[in-house]
Amino acid sequence: MKEIFTGLVVPESLSKSRKSASQTIENITREHLMLGELEKKKLSLIVEVLTHPELEKLVDEGKVTLGIIKPSANHGKDLPKTDQEACELILDEVSDNLVFNINLKITKPQAKEFYAPIREKYINRTAENRKGTIWDSITNYASSGPVTFMLFYKEDGDAIEWWRNKMGHTRADRADKDSIRGKHALVEMLPNNLVHGSESKSEAKREIGVLADILIDLGEKNEKNSKRFPREKVLKSLSVLP
8 A cells, every 4th residue: 555545544533433424524514513633633634645646646547546435325225224334334345445434424515516527417307206307316315414435546557447347337227246236226226326436537536636625624614613612631621521
């Protein structure tokens, strides 16, 4: 694994579970919570990696790509009953090439920015068996609950191809039976189908940039909150924190 990934650890409150991460982010956004100093440093380290010039070079070499486990991961077939357990099952299938995963809750505007390249394709197309357009369905779903972003690394330079093959065809009925969508997605879930992957190197770089912006925004909101709340050492002295 490359040196830029050394010591990379996801903040504990954003990695314990998808639900708790979602609640943490919503509380930070509402100015009800702030991350501890250690968590804040870990978040900064992730942003540093995502914005590092070396990472862009690794994407160009085909060694790095981005993936997402979408909300309500348990809404497929042959999956555990809870969203968390379903997410963990999918993560187990890709653990060999996983640099890190981080649980987040993104807003509707953030979802629109992330999926911006496909907007024109789907903005006027009606989603089958659903109200509104396919674009509405995709962005509403992406912002409806916790998501898990995953950064993958493949030394042999086929990261994008590997992850897209691992996901399987967009339509579950056309996906390889051993792929994630082939095993767990349902046609009736479309246009949402459990996971997402960058289609090209340029898209991987763009999507990594969007993720970095989301985390930078979270850090800025957290910093704003830290100026409103007592410092960690004060809370410890008051026995509020251990």
